[in-house]
Amino acid sequence: MPTKRVPRASATTEVTYRSIIRLFGLIRHIMEPFFSQFGITGSQWGVLQVLLRAEEEGLTRLRLTDLGDRLLVQPPSITGVIDRMERLGLVARSASDTDLRSKVVSLTPAGRELALRVRKGHAARTQAILAGLSPKEQEHLHQLLDQLGSHLEATLEPKDGPVAPRVGTAPSSARSEV
Amino acid sequence: MPTKRVPRASATTEVTYRSIIRLFGLIRHIMEPFFSQFGITGSQWGVLQVLLRAEEEGLTRLRLTDLGDRLLVQPPSITGVIDRMERLGLVARSASDTDLRSKVVSLTPAGRELALRVRKGHAARTQAILAGLSPKEQEHLHQLLDQLGSHLEATLEPKDGPVAPRVGTAPSSARSEV
DNA sequence: TACCTTTAGTTAGCATACTAATGAATCGCC
DNA sequence: GGCGATTCATTAGTATGCTAACTAAAGGTA
Numbered sequence: 001m002p003t004k005r006v007p008r009a010s011a012t013t014e015v016t017y018r019s020i021i022r023l024f025g026l027i028r029h030i031m032e033p034f035f036s037q038f039g040i041t042g043s044q045w046g047v048l049q050v051l052l053r054a055e056e057e058g059l060t061r062l063r064l065t066d067l068g069d070r071l072l073v074q075p076p077s078i079t080g081v082i083d084r085m086e087r088l089g090l091v092a093r094s095a096s097d098t099d100l101r102s103k104v105v106s107l108t109p110a111g112r113e114l115a116l117r118v119r120k121g122h123a124a125r126t127q128a129i130l131a132g133l134s135p136k137e138q139e140h141l142h143q144l145l146d147q148l149g150s151h152l153e154a155t156l157e158p159k160d161g162p163v164a165p166r167v168g169t170a171p172s173s174a175r176s177e178v
Numbered sequence: 179m180p181t182k183r184v185p186r187a188s189a190t191t192e193v194t195y196r197s198i199i200r201l202f203g204l205i206r207h208i209m210e211p212f213f214s215q216f217g218i219t220g221s222q223w224g225v226l227q228v229l230l231r232a233e234e235e236g237l238t239r240l241r242l243t244d245l246g247d248r249l250l251v252q253p254p255s256i257t258g259v260i261d262r263m264e265r266l267g268l269v270a271r272s273a274s275d276t277d278l279r280s281k282v283v284s285l286t287p288a289g290r291e292l293a294l295r296v297r298k299g300h301a302a303r304t305q306a307i308l309a310g311l312s313p314k315e316q317e318h319l320h321q322l323l324d325q326l327g328s329h330l331e332a333t334l335e336p337k338d339g340p341v342a343p344r345v346g347t348a349p350s351s352a353r354s355e356v
Numbered sequence: 357t358a359c360c361t362t363t364a365g366t367t368a369g370c371a372t373a374c375t376a377a378t379g380a381a382t383c384g385c386c
Numbered sequence: 387g388g389c390g391a392t393t394c395a396t397t398a399g400t401a402t403g404c405t406a407a408c409t410a411a412a413g414g415t416a
Contacts, residue, residue, distance in 0.1 A: 155307075279412070384391080
């Protein structure tokens with residue numbers, strides 16, 4: 001009889017999975033040295049990037065929790081990163097005026113200036129990284145990755161009821177760093 | 179006037195790049211809990227996996243440095259991971275009999291047993307993760323990622339001379355964990 | 357043989373990441 | 387209005403990862 005389709009584990013799946021992991025490792029090895037040129041780490045860039053974008057949307061201050069949500073990172077991690085960035089003079093932590101429990105973070109002038117400077121070089125780096133693919137291939141890759149990402153988010157949050165509303169501005173997305 | 183094609187930075191590149199970072203974050207969020215079911219971490223799985231594969235190629239012991247090369251991790255990191263795994267009874271560290279400087283690591287029976295057990299569940303997990311794509315799409319994704327990976331490796335190691343030999347068994351690849 | 361350079365592994369110190377537990381403050385529902 | 391449940395941030399403790407510096411052992415060459 002002809003071999004059935006649907007084998008025990010599809011060798012393709014295994015190698016595809018490994019290629020994802022491998023690619024990420026390579027990207028990190030390229031980006032970390034870039035960030036250290038500016039005296040920051042990938043995580044700190046993540047914070048700068050989120051705060052800069054928030055400002056451009058009219059939000060000059062974000063709660064620590066919101067920052068964590070946007071970076072897909074737990075509260076204790078945010079506390080530490082912000083501690084160090086405050087020490088570096090890149091961000092300022094202040095009390096919320098509506099909720100005594102929470103604190104808000106905002107860019108200092110120095111932080112904003114650095115964020116803009118890093119952003120420029122960052123764009124050039126991502127260009128260089130993706131230069132291995134043609135624009136058309138990049139688009140196709142993006143489509144496949146997004147499809148996979150949506151699948152995984154669905155897997156991760158089979159949250160409340162059959163129909164999950166989910167209105168927040170931050171689509172639980174991205175780990176902006178790197 | 180009509181907006182020019184070829185904008186300053188190709189929006190596609192930016193979103194594609196972000197989709198890579200995001201996907202990796204999602205995968206980590208899915209895999210880490212899986213490993214902790216077995217009482218290990220992703221890095222420890224990386225070590226088990228490399229040692230298991232080495233055994234299957236006839237190598238029952240690897241030097242710490244070789245382990246680091248295969249995992250794309252620096253020596254001090256390996257020292258720490260192996261310390262903890264030794265304490266867990268998963269691997270054994272012993273002296274090399276050809277070089278007094280180096281030490282070799284091998285799986286203990288318990289480590290081998292665990293590695294095999296994790297490997298099974300791991301395959302199932304990767305299947306579930308990639309189930310968001312059809313086999314054909316997976317293949318296409320794999321092709322694109324490999325192409326990008328080769329591009330990055332070329333970027334990272336413009337090593338010696340115009341023509342770099344590079345014969346080693348481990349193609350500088352993968353960060354086997356996760 | 358003697359000395360200088362390179363290699364293997366470890367230690368020290370820093371930056372992240374996580375979970376669990378704490379203390380404050382706010383919400384929500386009776 | 388009030389009290390239990392939830393939320394926000396932090397602390398404590400563990401696991402990685404890295405760079406820099408150090409020890410010990412090999413190698414290579416004068």
